[in-house]
Amino acid sequence: MRIIDLSYPIHEGMTTFPVHWHPVVEITQLGRFGIENRETRKITMGTHCGTHIDAPRHFIPNGPTIDKIPLEWLVGPARVLNFTPITLPKQEFGVEDFKQRLGDDKPERLILRFDWSDHWGTMKYYTDQPYITEEAGHWLVERGVRVLAMDTPQVDSPDNGRTGPKDSPLHKIMLGAGVVFVEYCTNLRQLSRDEVELVVAPLNILGSDGSPARVIAIER
Structure with a gap:
């Protein structure tokens, strides 16, 4: 069995989307050995950092919040769709690209691999990222996808x-259809199979539009 961490470590100075509604991460040490004789920290970050x-609820008024997402959606088999290599800035992928990789399968969980984490820490990560078409989004909803993970910011x-x-x-x-996104994944190049066990563990924040998450893939 192999366990691959698909999540970025949280630290000050880490990449965040450069808009005012996504705060930068701040970590302040409060408890110190030799003074309080223990270590504690205060963490300030947004619900969509890392x-x-x-x-x-992120985009849908009165939509389900993070604490209402069924845990059984977030744990289970996931198909890994390899869209590499990315040869163009802002490369687009449509319905036919998904049909070629999925055939007749209708997985509830999908992981989109672009190896875009190679650009983490640069503005190119945001400005040139690959994306999928609106038609592909509708098609995935119709196919019953519940969780869509990716190594891009969106x-x-x-x-x-x-x-x-x-x-x-x-x-x-997609959020309007009840699908949940798992964004900013990493290490997808380490996956050696096209199907893994996906575990997504967000913080249980009441009424929240999103949450930082530890995301792992298990290969058996």
Whole structure:
């Protein structure tokens, strides 16, 4: 059995989406040996910092929050779809790309591998990321996908605006259908099989739109 950690370590200075609604991570030591004789820390971070889950509430008014996502959705077999190598900036993948890799299978959990974590820590990570089409989003919903994990910051095009009808359409389509996203995964290159046991463990934050998560893949 192999266990592969698909989540980034949390630390000050780590990559965060450069907008005011995603705060930077701050970690402050409060308890110290020789003074309080123990170590404790205060952590300040957003619900979408690092490897995390988007609950439907992130974009859907009155949508389910992180504490309402059934745990059985977050643990179980997952198909790994390899979209490498990425040869173009902002490379688009549509329904036919998914049909080629899935055939007639209808997995509840999908992991999209782009090896985009190679660009972690650079602005290219956000500006040039690959994405999937709106038609592919509808198709995945119709196929019964419940959890969509990826090693990119999102499935939407980086060119989509942050307001108006072109603001994150895939988030609205898929989160609106009850799908949950697991964004900012890493180490997908270490996976040696196209099916793994996926374990996604978010913090149980009442009423939250998302949560940082420890994400692991198990190969048996």
